[in-house]
Amino acid sequence: MKRTGPHHTLIAAVRTFVKKRALLRPNQQVIAAVSGGADSMVMLHVLMELQRLWKLRIIVAHVNFSLRGKESDGDERFVHSAAGRLGLPFYSMRVDAAAEAARSKCSVQEAARDLRYAFFESLRQSLGADLIATAHHADDNTETMLINLLRGSGVDGLAGIPPKRGAVIRPLLCVTRQMIEEFAEERKIRFRNDSSNGTDDYTRNLLRRRIVPTLMRRVNPSLHSTMMQEAETFRTMAEFLRGVTDRSFRECVTGTSVMLEPFRRLHLFLQQSVMHRMLNETGIETTAAAITAVTELAGRQKGTVVELPGGWCAERTADRILLRNSGNAAPFRYELSGPGTVTGESFTLTLSKGKARRNKRTDGSSMEYVDAARITFPVTVRSWQSGDRFQPLGMTGRRKLSDLFSGLKMTEQEKHRVPVVECSGNIVWVAGVRLDERYKLTDSTTAVYTLTVHHHGKKDGRR
Structure with missing residues (x-):
């Protein structure tokens, strides 16, 4: 079939954007975050096109948020089948986003976002992958900038969605939703429709369905292009101001x-x-x-x-x-019956299968590896309790957590927000602080679990 029109336009735009932003390097392993919708399915096919140029190794990852019953399950099966047809490895995680939102006292969208990124990062670490690719595009950037403007999130918020943040890249950020849909139609790419996108229940949907089309019709037909240019200006400004703010912060804050x-x-x-x-x-x-x-x-x-x-x-x-x-965080306690994720009021913690790495004594690390043979389920994730003791990595004797916290000069509020991972009555990991010596990897380790913790920060329109 002769490929013209949307195919050449979109592929060329993405290729130029990826090169200009240095989003990819040869021989990298990339996790493609695929929901099954048009955006992520097109991104997956674009990555397959770019695979030849950069010799990429692509992995497909999907999160089932259990928000739409059989429809959500159908999305998972659809993405699994698509990965199989393309000959790509597939990984998925099933979570109850609504329950996590209730537990963490945030919106379902915020809980889903935290769970999603925590899973992708955990998978990236366990597989030793280089990057996570998400399908955010120019329309998403416009919506994010408007949300941040309405919420008053400052220059950083007006910088929109960054093409790259850490290990996360957005190769489709340079193209619009219309270009993506035209590409999908021309290439006959199958995708799933999310029924929740057809309502105005969420702020982003309201902007997408009513406000942005009105602005494009009455104010600026090239709104998405303009917003991308403005985002770049604000991003440059934010980088400059960040340096100035850093110096002022060091001078003023203790x-x-x-x-x-x-x-x-x-x-x-x-x-x-x-x-x-x-x-x-x-x-x-x-x-x-x-x-x-x-x-x-x-x-x-x-x-x-x-x-x-x-x-x-x-x-x-x-x-x-x-x-x-005015007070400490409320006590918490969750259980994992197998690999999975729990989200508390101030953290998201994931336990997943991993690859063998050496343990290093790294206080403050957000990730650790443990000997899977030492772990029995259920695994408990709970708040610190008075009298807790464990054997810190690198030490022979047991130590009180209270003494460890005091040595790190942690406040009472910080102590009560630290997740403690427990197995069979023994502390495995004081999350983000120290691993227990008894669960470290050894020369005889044959299977590994990866533990990661993400502490929640600002909740705004960032993607």
């Missing part, structure tokens, strides 16, 4: 307090940038109202207190602005 003397010397924009970063790193929702209120404390009387989301408050003392939490 722990969860801002020293007033150096803070007052800053321009108002930098003051707000420092506060934005401080709130974000503390895990407080970074709304425009919260940033403004905390920044203005510098000019208020000593003893003035501003209430913040999540039980936090900011207090103006004699020489600083101090953030404090």
